[in-house]
Amino acid sequence: MSMMKVSSNPHVRSKESTSSIMLLVVVALLPAFGFGIYNFGIMAAVHVLITIAACVLTEFVFNLIIKKKQTVSDLSAVVTGMLLGLNLPVGAPWWIGILGGFFAILVVKCLFGGLGENFMNPALGARCFLVISFPAIMTNFNCDAYSGATPLALLKNGQEVNILDMVIGRTGGTIGETSVIAIVIGACILLATGVIDLRIPGSYIVSFVIFVVIFGGYGFNPAYIAAQLSGGGLMLGAFFMATDYVTRPVTVKGQYVYGIILGVLTGIFRIFGPSAEGVSYAIILSNLLVPLIEKWTMPKAFGAGGKKHE
Amino acid sequence: MARLTFKGGIHPYDGKALSKDKPIREVLPKGDLVYPVSQHIGAPATPVVAKGDRVLRGQLIAEATGFVSAPIYSSVSGTVKCIEPRRVVTGDLINSIVIENDGLYEEVEYEAGRELEEYSKEEIIERVKKAGVVGMGGAGFPTFIKLSPKDPDAIDYCIVNCAECEPYLTSDYRRMIEEPEKVVEGLRVMLRLFDNAHGILAVEDNKPEAIRRLKEIVKADPLISVKALKTKYPQGAERQLIYATTGRSINSKMLPADAGCVVDNVDTVVAIRAAVLEGKPLMERIVTVTGDAVADPRNFKVHIGTNYSELIEEAGGFKTEPVKIVSGGPMMGFGIFDLDLPTTKTASALLALTKDDVSEMEPTACINCGRCVEACPGNVVPKLLAEYAENGDEEAFIKNNGMECCECGCCSFICPAKRPLTQAIKSMRKICLAKKKK
Numbered sequence: 001m002s003m004m005k006v007s008s009n010p011h012v013r014s015k016e017s018t019s020s021i022m023l024l025v026v027v028a029l030l031p032a033f034g035f036g037i038y039n040f041g042i043m044a045a046v047h048v049l050i051t052i053a054a055c056v057l058t059e060f061v062f063n064l065i066i067k068k069k070q071t072v073s074d075l076s077a078v079v080t081g082m083l084l085g086l087n088l089p090v091g092a093p094w095w096i097g098i099l100g101g102f103f104a105i106l107v108v109k110c111l112f113g114g115l116g117e118n119f120m121n122p123a124l125g126a127r128c129f130l131v132i133s134f135p136a137i138m139t140n141f142n143c144d145a146y147s148g149a150t151p152l153a154l155l156k157n158g159q160e161v162n163i164l165d166m167v168i169g170r171t172g173g174t175i176g177e178t179s180v181i182a183i184v185i186g187a188c189i190l191l192a193t194g195v196i197d198l199r200i201p202g203s204y205i206v207s208f209v210i211f212v213v214i215f216g217g218y219g220f221n222p223a224y225i226a227a228q229l230s231g232g233g234l235m236l237g238a239f240f241m242a243t244d245y246v247t248r249p250v251t252v253k254g255q256y257v258y259g260i261i262l263g264v265l266t267g268i269f270r271i272f273g274p275s276a277e278g279v280s281y282a283i284i285l286s287n288l289l290v291p292l293i294e295k296w297t298m299p300k301a302f303g304a305g306g307k308k309h310e
Numbered sequence: 311m312a313r314l315t316f317k318g319g320i321h322p323y324d325g326k327a328l329s330k331d332k333p334i335r336e337v338l339p340k341g342d343l344v345y346p347v348s349q350h351i352g353a354p355a356t357p358v359v360a361k362g363d364r365v366l367r368g369q370l371i372a373e374a375t376g377f378v379s380a381p382i383y384s385s386v387s388g389t390v391k392c393i394e395p396r397r398v399v400t401g402d403l404i405n406s407i408v409i410e411n412d413g414l415y416e417e418v419e420y421e422a423g424r425e426l427e428e429y430s431k432e433e434i435i436e437r438v439k440k441a442g443v444v445g446m447g448g449a450g451f452p453t454f455i456k457l458s459p460k461d462p463d464a465i466d467y468c469i470v471n472c473a474e475c476e477p478y479l480t481s482d483y484r485r486m487i488e489e490p491e492k493v494v495e496g497l498r499v500m501l502r503l504f505d506n507a508h509g510i511l512a513v514e515d516n517k518p519e520a521i522r523r524l525k526e527i528v529k530a531d532p533l534i535s536v537k538a539l540k541t542k543y544p545q546g547a548e549r550q551l552i553y554a555t556t557g558r559s560i561n562s563k564m565l566p567a568d569a570g571c572v573v574d575n576v577d578t579v580v581a582i583r584a585a586v587l588e589g590k591p592l593m594e595r596i597v598t599v600t601g602d603a604v605a606d607p608r609n610f611k612v613h614i615g616t617n618y619s620e621l622i623e624e625a626g627g628f629k630t631e632p633v634k635i636v637s638g639g640p641m642m643g644f645g646i647f648d649l650d651l652p653t654t655k656t657a658s659a660l661l662a663l664t665k666d667d668v669s670e671m672e673p674t675a676c677i678n679c680g681r682c683v684e685a686c687p688g689n690v691v692p693k694l695l696a697e698y699a700e701n702g703d704e705e706a707f708i709k710n711n712g713m714e715c716c717e718c719g720c721c722s723f724i725c726p727a728k729r730p731l732t733q734a735i736k737s738m739r740k741i742c743l744a745k746k747k748k
Contacts, residue, residue: 003647003648004632004633004634004635004645004646004647004648005633005634005645005666005668005669006401006645006646006647007645007666007668007669007730007733008645008730008732008733008736009640009641009642009643009644009645009717009719009722009732009733010640010641010642010719010722010723010732011634011636011640011641011643011645011661011663011666011667011668012322012323012477012640012641012667012723013667013668013671013722013723013725013728014320014322014723014724014725014726016681016724016726017671017726017727017728018674018675018677018726018727020726021677021679021726071674071675074674076677114675115674115675115677116675116676116677116678116727117675245677245678245679245680246677246678248678250678250680250683250691250693250694251683251691252680252683252684298691298710299683299689299690299691300689301561301688301689301690301711301714302317302549302553302559302561302687302688302689302714303549303559303560303561303562303564303714304561304711304714305561306559306560306561306564306568306569
């Protein structure tokens with residue numbers, strides 16, 4: 001008999017892998033992507049695919065140059081590309097996704113050590129980089145289908161919005177953020193498969209609603225609250241970006257704290273800030289607080305504080 | 311009522327169908343029997359026989375050394391061939407008594423015969439001690455010490471660990487199906503020691519037949535109850551079992567007695583019974599021989615000291631070449647490199663697999679998914695502890711409750727990046743414990 005393989009326990013492993021989780025996220029983003037194409041036309045697909053390609057290629061070349069084992073098959077770059085692509089306005093020039101993807105993967109992810117080491121969500125880091133660098137492009141939501149301000153901008157100016165259109169997604173905005181229904185379908189896929197749970201999205205949305213009720217200037221006004229929740233990147237951010245494993249706290253209590261901070265920051269940025277949007281900045285700012293949150297919310301070990309009989 | 315359980319845990323493939331309906335069959339050893347002098351936690355036993363001595367079945371061959379130790383008895387009659395270091399499942403070389411089996415099974419006379427009521431508490435503990443009974447679930451802690459806590463009146467519960475939460479294992483299950491009365495009698499022996507204690511038979515709810523049979527026996531006994539626990543690994547871990555059955559939590563520095571509990575597993579309780587009521591030392595145990603590489607998975611009554619290769623042979627040999635063989639269950643057992651090893655007091659199973667998950671799956675970067683945190687029954691953060699362990703940061707490791715880990719393996723099992731978390735934490739715990747002892 002030949003020698004057996006020896007290793008430390010346990011000797012069995014679950015089937016789930018990093019790439020299987022990432023694949024589920026990609027699948028869960030497909031409804032929002034599909035609606036984006038329906039809503040904005042074929043250019044939406046082109047933008048997203050270009051961004052994905054840029055992300056994957058950047059990671060591939062980076063690994064080649066620094067002679068690191070290839071990691072593109074874990075699909076995390078695909079997820080980053082997809083999220084960033086869905087956060088672009090459809091009228092942007094073709095190269096914007098390439099620049100954004102390059103920044104997301106090279107600067108935010110790879111330079112900090114690759115998957116698992118980045119302190120900030122790469123897609124959002126890149127989106128904020130693009131918004132600051134090219135504000136005219138990134139906030140211009142005029143396209144063939146829609147012109148004028150986004151519902152959230154209208155709301156900020158105190159104008160009327162059509163909530164049904166916002167929930168369905170028949171409004172202007174970035175490619176993937178407009179349809180609440182499509183995003184919630186995707187979120188349900190992630191919840192059902194256990195990829196995410198409701199801790200962060202739930203505490204994020206609840207704390208945001210409370211903030212809006214207190215400081216929004218309309219009191220408890222269901223139509224206003226629904227419009228705030230359906231507008232901008234809140235739904236996409238709460239379910240797909242705030243829940244990014246790498247950049248959210250790993251402790252259970254910390255996840256609630258993180259969600260609440262997100263809700264409050266989003267409220268501040270949207271209501272008191274110059275722009276109608278606030279989700280991206282709220283998330284990347286909260287990303288930076290994660291180490292601190294984790295430190296403060298370390299769980300108590302099982303049986304902690306128990307007394308030994310003497 | 312909510313099902314009795316604990317926080318965390320996992321649901322691995324259980325594999326019990328392979329052997330759960332196979333009745334226990336005795337295996338008579340053919341080759342030499344090997345008895346390592348250290349089959350328990352504590353000081354190794356000291357051999358009291360020499361090369362060339364003839365020994366009988368049930369004869370003392372190594373006596374306990376010091377307080378935390380246990381004696382060892384021959385499980386066959388024959389001649390002492392030699393006393394030399396032999397390899398055991400952990401990979402260590404341990405001084406072992408080797409006995410050539412004469413196949414006659416001549417036994418010593420056991421000092422037996424009295425009713426349970428006639429024994430004093432001291433006599434019961436003395437008989438358990440003398441019989442060399444140790445925790446047969448895997449830990450191997452001398453049982454008489456567990457049975458003699460500082461304040462016996464403070465013990466509220468004697469819990470029999472019938473969870474058998476390790477995948478593939480069915481030895482306890484078969485015992486509960488075939489000899490449930492022995493399990494209950496063993497528990498009654500334990501209850502004799504503790505005037506204020508109630509007995510609990512804690513069984514995972516994937517064993518309805520065992521629950522039914524045990525309930526049938528104890529239905530008229532107000533002191534003993536059968537509790538069905540939610541099926542989840544590691545339900546049989548001592549601390550999780552105490553929590554699920556009594557709602558009490560203990561940490562790593564405490565003993566079950568600190569929470570008013572005494573816990574022993576099925577085979578141990580049966581050994582307590584045999585020691586007290588029949589005067590028989592610990593010489594046999596039930597071993598499940600199973601896995602997808604084994605031709606005819608079985609539950610065997612095995613003479614301690616029997617070579618593992620004989621057990622595989624009894625189970626029809628291998629139908630496919632195994633890649634990995636584990637002594638014990640897949641979650642906490644030891645990977646062994648070949649079969650030339652003796653069955654010890656703590657060997658619950660021999661598992662031969664045609665596939666090795668561990669070497670097939672390469673570790674990748676941690677994505678901070680938090681699955682290990684959710685799965686950890688000890689409520690620590692395995693991914694951080696493993697990081698500290700890999701960096702050799704003892705201070706941070708201890709500060710973040712590294713010593714509270716029970717090495718159950720849930721974190722490694724669940725990790726999608728296939729990181730060897732348990733292994734890293736386990737190694738660091740060993741280093742920290744060794745330093746503490748100095």
